[in-house]
Amino acid sequence: MSSAPFRFARFRLRFLALSMLAATACGDSGQAPPRFPDSPPVILVIIDTLRADHLGFDGYALPTSPFLDELAAQSHQFSANTTQCNATFASITSILTGLYPKTHRNYTAVAVKGVSSASDDASTLAERLRAQGYYTTAVLSHPSMTQRLTGTALDRGWDSFSTLSGYIPAEERRHVTGKAEQTTERAFKQLDEWAMTDSESPLFIWVHYFDPHTPYDPPKEKRNRFLRQHLAAAGYSVHEEALASLEPRGGARQAYIDGILDDAERQAVRLANGRALYDAEILACDEQIARLFERLREEGLFDEALVIVLADHGENLEDEAWGHGSINFSHQRLFEGVTRTPMLVKLPRQSDGSVSAALTQNIDVLPTVVELLGLAVDPVTEGRSLVPLLDDPKARVHEQVFVESSDHVEKGLRTETLKFVDGLNPEPQVFDWVQDPNETRDIASELPAGTLLGLSEAMRSFRPLNAVGVRAIPDTAPYELIVTVNFDEARTESVVGASARIEPQRVAFTMAVDEEPLEVLLFLDRPMRGSRWTVSHSARRDLPDSIHLGRTPLAETAAVPIWHARDSLGVGGQPVAANDVGDTVTLQQDDTLGHWSLQLGPDVSEDVVVELQFANSAPTALKFLGGVGFNFLGPAPSSRIAHLKGTVETGAESASLGWPPERGPLFAAVKIHDRWPDTRNVIWNGQRVAEDLLEFVLPPDTRITADLLGARDGWIEPEGALILFTTTASQQVELDTSGLAPEAVEELRALGYVK
Numbered sequence: 097m098s099s100a101p102f103r104f105a106r107f108r109l110r111f112l113a114l115s116m117l118a119a120t121a122c123g124d125s126g127q128a129p130p131r132f133p134d135s136p137p138v139i140l141v142i143i144d145t146l147r148a149d150h151l152g153f154d155g156y157a158l159p160t161s162p163f164l165d166e167l168a169a170q171s172h173q174f175s176a177n178t179t180q181c182n183a184t185f186a187s188i189t190s191i192l193t194g195l196y197p198k199t200h201r202n203y204t205a206v207a208v209k210g211v212s213s214a215s216d217d218a219s220t221l222a223e224r225l226r227a228q229g230y231y232t233t234a235v236l237s238h239p240s241m242t243q244r245l246t247g248t249a250l251d252r253g254w255d256s257f258s259t260l261s262g263y264i265p266a267e268e269r270r271h272v273t274g275k276a277e278q279t280t281e282r283a284f285k286q287l288d289e290w291a292m293t294d295s296e297s298p299l300f301i302w303v304h305y306f307d308p309h310t311p312y313d314p315p316k317e318k319r320n321r322f323l324r325q326h327l328a329a330a331g332y333s334v335h336e337e338a339l340a341s342l343e344p345r346g347g348a349r350q351a352y353i354d355g356i357l358d359d360a361e362r363q364a365v366r367l368a369n370g371r372a373l374y375d376a377e378i379l380a381c382d383e384q385i386a387r388l389f390e391r392l393r394e395e396g397l398f399d400e401a402l403v404i405v406l407a408d409h410g411e412n413l414e415d416e417a418w419g420h421g422s423i424n425f426s427h428q429r430l431f432e433g434v435t436r437t438p439m440l441v442k443l444p445r446q447s448d449g450s451v452s453a454a455l456t457q458n459i460d461v462l463p464t465v466v467e468l469l470g471l472a473v474d475p476v477t478e479g480r481s482l483v484p485l486l487d488d489p490k491a492r493v494h495e496q497v498f499v500e501s502s503d504h505v506e507k508g509l510r511t512e513t514l515k516f517v518d519g520l521n522p523e524p525q526v527f528d529w530v531q532d533p534n535e536t537r538d539i540a541s542e543l544p545a546g547t548l549l550g551l552s553e554a555m556r557s558f559r560p561l562n563a564v565g566v567r568a569i570p571d572t573a574p575y576e577l578i579v580t581v582n583f584d585e586a587r588t589e590s591v592v593g594a595s596a597r598i599e600p601q602r603v604a605f606t607m608a609v610d611e612e613p614l615e616v617l618l619f620l621d622r623p624m625r626g627s628r629w630t631v632s633h634s635a636r637r638d639l640p641d642s643i644h645l646g647r648t649p650l651a652e653t654a655a656v657p658i659w660h661a662r663d664s665l666g667v668g669g670q671p672v673a674a675n676d677v678g679d680t681v682t683l684q685q686d687d688t689l690g691h692w693s694l695q696l697g698p699d700v701s702e703d704v705v706v707e708l709q710f711a712n713s714a715p716t717a718l719k720f721l722g723g724v725g726f727n728f729l730g731p732a733p734s735s736r737i738a739h740l741k742g743t744v745e746t747g748a749e750s751a752s753l754g755w756p757p758e759r760g761p762l763f764a765a766v767k768i769h770d771r772w773p774d775t776r777n778v779i780w781n782g783q784r785v786a787e788d789l790l791e792f793v794l795p796p797d798t799r800i801t802a803d804l805l806g807a808r809d810g811w812i813e814p815e816g817a818l819i820l821f822t823t824t825a826s827q828q829v830e831l832d833t834s835g836l837a838p839e840a841v842e843e844l845r846a847l848g849y850v851k
Contacts, residue, residue, distance in 0.1 A: 135298035137401040145309040147410030148438040160378040163386035171442035174456040183502030187408035193218040194462035194477025207245040222253030231297040233286040237306040239274040276384035308377030322375040326368040403442040410434045430508040452489035457497040516551040562620040567644035575635035577607040584626035592617045631790040655792040659785040682779040
C-alpha cells in the first residue's frame with residue numbers, strides 16, 4: 097500500500113453547490129451541464145446478486161451492511177431503482193454502455209464466444225473517460241469469466257484489467273479469487289499499478305464483487321451471524337445448534353435439512369438457512385468494500401471522488417408458497433427480489449445524503465456521469481441523467497422503466513406503482529409492487545381496461561424489432577445474389593432494400609451488388625429460431641467473407657453450411673486429383689453402411705471442430721471408428737449433436753464415425769479455427785462442391801456447446817478452463833455441457849447456470 101497521501105492540487109478547482117445542480121443541468125433547458133472539479137476520481141462498485149431490501153439503508157432489520165449504510169448517509173440513494181437484466185454479463189454491459197439488452201444484444205449470463213458482441217454503436221463509460229485523459233482500470237471477479245473479455249463492450253477502454261486467473265483450476269476459483277477479500281486485494285494491486293505508472297492522470301476504477309452469489313459460502317466467522325434470527329422468524333430455532341456446527345458447502349447442511357421428515361418444516365428450515373447464509377455473504381462483502389474505501393481515503397481519493405455503488409441484479413429468496421415456483425436462491429424470472437437493486441451516488445465532497453423514490457434504472461449511470469463531468473453526449477444512450485434528482489429528490493426522470501430476462505423470454509415494465517410482466521405466462525401479469533412487494537397477487541384482471549391497454553402498448557413499443565440483415569460486399573466485378581429463406585417459425589412482415597416475394601414462412605429476393613455494399617433487412621413477426629438459406633450467386637469466387645448476416649461474415653456466423661457435390665445439382669462432377677488435397681476438407685458419407693469420415697489435407701493445421709446433427713436424438717450406437725489427432729465427444733442423453741474435436745498439428749489427419757444405417761445425420765459441419773472452410777476447398781463424396789451455390793441452416797435448437805481445449809491463439813489454457821462457442825443464432829441460449837469436464841459442470845451448476 098502506498099504510504100504517502102495522493103496530492104490532489106490539480107482537482108481542487110471550483111464547482112457549484114448541490115443546490116445549483118438542477119438550475120445548471122442541461123436537460124431540456126439547453127443550459128450548460130453543472131461544473132464539477134476538473135476530472136475528479138470516479139469510483140464504480142458493482143456488487144453481484146445484491147437485492148436492495150436486504151440492506152440496512154433500505155430498511156432491512158438485520159445489520160448486513162454497516163459500511164454501505166454509512167456511505168448511503170452521505171450519498172444520494174435511489175430506492176426505486178431497477179436493473180436491466182437478471183444476468184451478470186448482460187446487466188453490466190447495460191451499465192457500461194447505457195443501453196438496454198434489446199439494443200446491445202448480449203443476453204447470456206457470462207460472456208460467450210460467438211454470442212457476445214461489442215456493441216459497436218455504443219461508447220462505454222471507460223472509453224469516454226479514457227478519452228478525457230483518465231487512467232481506467234477494472235477488477236472483474238466472476239469465476240466463469242477468467243480471461244479478459246475480448247470482443248465485448250466490457251473489454252473496451254481499459255488501461256488495465258484484472259480478471260480471475262485462468263491458471264487457477266475451476267474447482268478452486270470460487271474459493272480463492274471469487275471471494276470479496278481477494279477482490280479487494282486485487283483492487284489494491286490495480287491502485288498500486290496506477291500510482292506507479294500513471295498517477296498524474298485522473299483515476300477511473302471499476303470493482304466488481306462476486307459475493308453474495310451462490311453457492312453461499314461466507315467466511316467461517318460470519319457464516320452463522322444471522323442463522324438464529326432467520327430460524328426464529330421461521331419458528332424452528334430448535335435446528336440452530338445442529339446447523340451451526342455444519343459446513344455450508346460439501347452437502348452436510350443440506351443432508352441434515354433433507355433428513356427432516358415434515359415437508360413444511362424442511363422447506364422452512366431450508367429457506368431460513370439459505371437466507372442466513374446470503375445475509376452473511378452481504379456482511380462479508382460489505383466489510384471488504386469498507387477496506388477498499390479506507391484505502392481510497394488514505395490515498396486522498398475518497399472525498400474528491402464521484403462514487404457510484406449498485407448491483408447487477410438481485411436474488412430470489414421467497415417461499416415457493418408465494419406463487420413464484422421453485423426458483424429461490426437463483427435470479428430467474430423478473431420478480432422484485434431480482435429486479436429492484438440498490439443505487440448510491442456520492443458527489444465530490446458530499447457529506448449529507450438524500451433519498452429519492454423516483455423511478456431510476458441502471459442504464460442511467462452512464463448519462464449521469466456524462467452530464468456531471470461535462471463529457472460529449474454522443475453516441476446517445478437509452479438511459480437518462482439523474483442530475484435533476486440530485487438537487488430535488490422528488491423530481492421525476494422516468495414515467496416507466498424496463499427490464500428483460502437473460503433467456504430473452506420475459507420483459508418487464510415498472511411504473512410508480514405497477515409492475516407489468518409479459519412473455520412467460522399465457523397472459524401478462526400485473527403486480528402492485530408498492531402494496532404487494534412480494535408479488536403474491538396478480539391484479540391484471542382487476543385493472544381498468546384502459547390501464548391494462550396502456551401498459552401493453554408501452555411494452556409493445558419497448559420490444560425490439562425482430563430483423564435479420566443480409567449484407568453483400570463488392571467483389572472484383574459486379575455480381576448478383578438470389579436469396580431464398582425458409583423460416584421454421586417466424587413469418588416475414590416486410591423486406592427493406594430489395595423487391596421480394598413474400599410467402600407465410602418463405603421469402604425470396606435478389607441483390608445486385610456493384611461498387612457499394614448492399615444491405616437487405618427482413619422484418620419478422622418474432623425472433624428467428626431455425627431457418628434454411630439458399631444463396632446462388634454469379635460472383636467469380638466463393639463468398640463466405642463477402643456475404644454477411646448482420647455484421648458478421650457468413651464464414652464466422654452460427655450458420656451451418658450444407659455442402660453439395662456438383663453432380664447432385666445436375667451440372668457434372670469434377671473428380672479430384674490424388675495430389676490436389678493441400679488445404680482441403682474431404683467428407684465422405686455412406687448412409688447404407690452407416691459410415692461417415694473426415695480427411696484433412698496436409699496444409700490444415702488449426703483447431704478443428706466437427707459437428708454431426710441428427711433428426712432427433714443421436715443414436716446410442718454411435719461409435720468412434722478411429723482417427724488421428726481427434727477426440728470423440730459422444731452426445732449427451734437426448735442430444736441431437738455429436739462432436740469430434742482436435743488440434744491438428746501435422747496435417748492429413750482423419751477421423752470416422754459409424755451409426756445404425758437407419759439413423760444417419762442430417763448434415764455434418766466442420767469448423768477450422770472458428771471459421772467455415774472456403775467452399776472451394778471442400779470435397780464431398782469425392783467431388784468438389786458447387787462454388788456458385790451457398791446453402792446453410794441456422795439450427796432451431798437454442799444451445800451453446802462447450803469443451804476444454806489445449807493451446808489456442810498463443811496462450812495455454814489450464815486444465816479446467818472453459819471455452820464456449822455458439823452454434824445457433826437464437827438469442828434464447830441454453831447450455832449444453834456434454835463436452836465439459838465434470839468439475840467444470842459442477843462449477844456452472846453451483847453458479848446456477850446449469851440445472
